Amino acid sequence: MTTVEQARHVCSLGALQSVLAMPRSVPILHAGPGCGQKLWGAVAEANGYQGAGYAGGSAVPCSNFTEREVIFGGEDRLREEIGNALKLMDADLFAVLTGCTPDIVGDDVRRVVQEFQKRGAPIFWAETGGFHGSNYDGHERVLLALIEQQLAKGGDIEPGLVNIWSIVPYQDTFWEGDIEALSTLIASLGLRPNTIFGYHGGPNALARVARAELNLLVSPWLGLRAMKALESRFGTPFLHYPVLPIGPAETSRFLRQLGEATGVDSKKVEEMIDEQERRYFHFVGRSADILLEVRMGIPARFVTIADSFYAPAIARFLAIDFGLRPEQTFIIDRTPPEYQDAVRSLFAGIHDDLAEPPVIFTNDGGVIRETLRNVTFPSRPFVIGSNWDRVLAKEFQGYPLSVSLPCSDRLVMSRSYVGYEGGLRLAEDLYSVVFSYHQ
């Protein structure tokens, strides 16, 4: 039996947060008492203190599946719970998500939910019992269920309309800011971003999904199944961009590919890139003195401990745009084996003295600790990971910055590291760690 020290994600049922991330949507948990609270505590509280929002935290309806339901089945209890939740909660969309116990005893949740769907209730369901996998997996289960049960064709294609599919809400501490940053980038090319999750998302956005010209998936691997489902259901092509764009090099590459996929005039794209890169380098150049001449020494190397969205994105930004060396990377999201080579390839060639930066796929804090104890750091590195890793960083005098769950040493509202502006934000946050250490 393998054990995992220091949880960095949760189980599939953590996808309740993906439902909550769509405005006016409410999850109904068909799960044991406590599941929701524990998941919410890990993903939304001890992770930037994102909070309960509109209907999360202790407001989430739950069937409280216990011994009685295990023995006699929980369908009646679920039927009662859904009926009451529909009367009680002021929402436009409901999602029944199952936990381990109903999935094991075999409740026919589909049939119960279909009874409500037939009566016109805005409700869908997804099988998210924790043993299926992580909340990354759970997020895609919710996406697939949403596409299959809720989305419908609704009129002509809107030219320039681009659906944004990317990071996992709430698991990504910066998800809402990230989506806003992606929207800003898309809009900068004259396109119209359609955000499903976050402040601008919700029912209106969902109604327009099928009318988009393009589905944009900014993700290393997660969401590909959902993109294929959208393609076969509505015939919408998708652009798969495998890296979260942080900083000028990646963001410019992203804009060029997006421009090409949507037929935006390349001259316009290049003008936009030039304007944004100039602004970025204005700020970096202004502070170049401090980045190059600090007596305390500025880290030349870094360790990243994050998911397959953030670890390659941060490594590429710091290596390509800042010239730092990706000494060791850990990817903590249980990237499926068939996608690991693709994720690994995002690191190849990004540093001149390190042809293949070492990448380890593990979600186990024990493996991370033992690996790093065997690395000799010639100087103090940045340690970009979670709050767990602050303790470990002390062993080799690393400069820690939390960007990954649990991110319990930071309050995160609209902050994002995505885009040109996001690169500046990440540089500010990283170097501020160095300076504040020496005060």
Add this chain to the structure above:
Amino acid sequence: MIARISEAGATVSICQTLGSYLAQGLEEQYGVPQVRSVPPHGIAAADTWLRELARVTGREDQVEALIRDEHERIAPALESLRARLRGKRAYVGMGPGFALSFVNVLQELGLEIAGVTSWHLDQRHDHGQCPPALADLAECNQDFPYSVNDQQSYELLRVLRDIAPDIYITRHGGTAAWAAKSGIPSVMVADEYTAFAYSGILSFGTRLVDALSSRRFAARLAQYWKLPYTGWWLEEKNAYQFLTKESG
């Protein structure tokens, strides 16, 4: 500690320019012998420095074994650094003591010296002799440009432009960023213990490798950064124009 300074077995100084006054006084007034060899930046200097320290403190019987062990210990790592640094051209901007020490360090790491510039160059120190670093340099058979007191930013940028080194190594505060803004990676040696002796040269070599592999930062910055000088100056044939005449 200061109360017992006159009882010391020897004086070693980190900076020969600034340390020689006190060292000379201790030697003249209290008979504390001073180690006059260059500071132990890099391997050869560390060897000489240790031998001299051993000589003045009567430990000659121990020093050779220490030197041999240290050479053996660092050999594999040093070779790996040399393989990555060999042939890279370095321009050095430091005070004369450090500059000459680092010329040796850089050569030990396999780099070529593209040039050196210093705020000043002293022909005589407080002990009445030519500084050892300068004497050593005068005796060695090397040819590279060495200029003195041309470290105004406008001059440095012109010189770097002309010489186009792979890397700029500096101990002149405020100049590293200008090199980067001209597209040249730079390393600021703020800590005087940088490249100190055997372990020091390895960590300094690693820093150079890291800096050279980060040249994309400088290249991209330079692509967007407008230097504060006119095209006339940046394209001017003679970088030392203002030394001889003022522009009309």
